[in-house]
Amino acid sequence: MTFNFDEEISRHNTNSIKYDGLQLFFGSPDLVPLWVADMDFRTPEFIIDAIKNRLSHEVLGYSLRPDSFFEAITGWLKRRHNWKVEKEWIVFTPGVVPATNIGVLAFTQPGDGIITQPPVYFPFFTAATDHGRKLVYNKLNLTNGRLTVDFSDLEEKCRQGAKMIIISSPHNPGGNVWTRDELSKIAAICLRYNVLIVSDEIHSDLVYSPYKHTPMASLSDEIASKTITFIAPSKTFNVSGLSSSVAIIPDENLRKKFVSTLDHLHIGLGNIFGNVAMEAAFTHGDEYVDALMEYLAGNVALVETYLSEHIPQIKPVTPEATFLVWLNCREMGMTDKELNDFFINKAHLALNQGIQFGPGGEGFMRMNIGCTRAKLLQALEQLKLAFSNLSIS
Numbered sequence: 001m002t003f004n005f006d007e008e009i010s011r012h013n014t015n016s017i018k019y020d021g022l023q024l025f026f027g028s029p030d031l032v033p034l035w036v037a038d039m040d041f042r043t044p045e046f047i048i049d050a051i052k053n054r055l056s057h058e059v060l061g062y063s064l065r066p067d068s069f070f071e072a073i074t075g076w077l078k079r080r081h082n083w084k085v086e087k088e089w090i091v092f093t094p095g096v097v098p099a100t101n102i103g104v105l106a107f108t109q110p111g112d113g114i115i116t117q118p119p120v121y122f123p124f125f126t127a128a129t130d131h132g133r134k135l136v137y138n139k140l141n142l143t144n145g146r147l148t149v150d151f152s153d154l155e156e157k158c159r160q161g162a163k164m165i166i167i168s169s170p171h172n173p174g175g176n177v178w179t180r181d182e183l184s185k186i187a188a189i190c191l192r193y194n195v196l197i198v199s200d201e202i203h204s205d206l207v208y209s210p211y212k213h214t215p216m217a218s219l220s221d222e223i224a225s226k227t228i229t230f231i232a233p234s235k236t237f238n239v240s241g242l243s244s245s246v247a248i249i250p251d252e253n254l255r256k257k258f259v260s261t262l263d264h265l266h267i268g269l270g271n272i273f274g275n276v277a278m279e280a281a282f283t284h285g286d287e288y289v290d291a292l293m294e295y296l297a298g299n300v301a302l303v304e305t306y307l308s309e310h311i312p313q314i315k316p317v318t319p320e321a322t323f324l325v326w327l328n329c330r331e332m333g334m335t336d337k338e339l340n341d342f343f344i345n346k347a348h349l350a351l352n353q354g355i356q357f358g359p360g361g362e363g364f365m366r367m368n369i370g371c372t373r374a375k376l377l378q379a380l381e382q383l384k385l386a387f388s389n390l391s392i393s
């Protein structure tokens, strides 16, 4: 298989949020979009073929998920992450954010504390607050350019009675591949205080060499029995628009509760194309992911060398995973409003503002590098020009 990640595919006028939403979300259509977390690359051929194949039978009625769907997932998790998962543990969910909200509804009550670790993917916050749960922060620290967990604060928050923690593993936006040691420490604290672990592992296949993702639930049977894991092909294979993911819940009682909440909302059916895409991705995707990560590593290297050469005041946090780069812009000495204005109106770039990700995001911007190297270079050149104009004025 060969993949051409340099191919420039216009996404304008396709109702893409990233491109066609620029006017709505940033007030201008003429920005290089490096924001919402999908990639500009062609969805790989083995997925497109699977969808086309299903489409060739022109009756799109309700659909079952066959054994081969589950085998594709268990095979992938064993091959890629050395995690042995039973078919029975797998529950289809129509997206990871919906799954997170279902977890909150199934396992917590209004007023219960839910721990998140900001700066972090912001729908974690609303998963708590939208349902009247109490959002509890276990803020990450920035230690030698890497986000790190404050374990004593985590223990204190658990001791105070939180019922659930939602972690991003790997971490969005910091790009951490949490080590076995970090995950073991988080789990030990959660187990001690009976805090349920929701482990969002949507980015777990987007890991740079030599890092290695450890599924939280693979650490021990005891941890697995208190963990709900979410995975999806959406980020890795660029199929976010299919809204398809799975929850992996080894504990039978927890699984029954989760499925019951899902069923009461009648959203467990999913869609035909999501089903076939997920099966194809996890059956045929190995070579694609390896090639993708090599390309993305080149993009990370470009961002790092370009910034250190031309704009050393912006310091990227080196991602260990994800196509997202967390840019420390604090040395630019701007308020968050000024920083946002600089990126949009001076550099003509659309990035996510750090403060969206909660405390710790001040002075940061999140850059999506899931695009062609040429587009990334263009964006960096626009940034450099805007920056040099800043120094002149």
Ligand SMILES: Cc1ncc(COP(=O)(O)O)c(C=O)c1O
Pocket: 037, 094, 095, 096, 097, 098, 121, 168, 172, 200, 202, 203, 232, 234, 240, 243, 244, 245
């Ligand atoms: C950590 C994390 N979880 C979930 C999602 C989105 O999941 P979904 O589109 O399946 O709801 C994202 C997208 O950026 C993400 O970064």
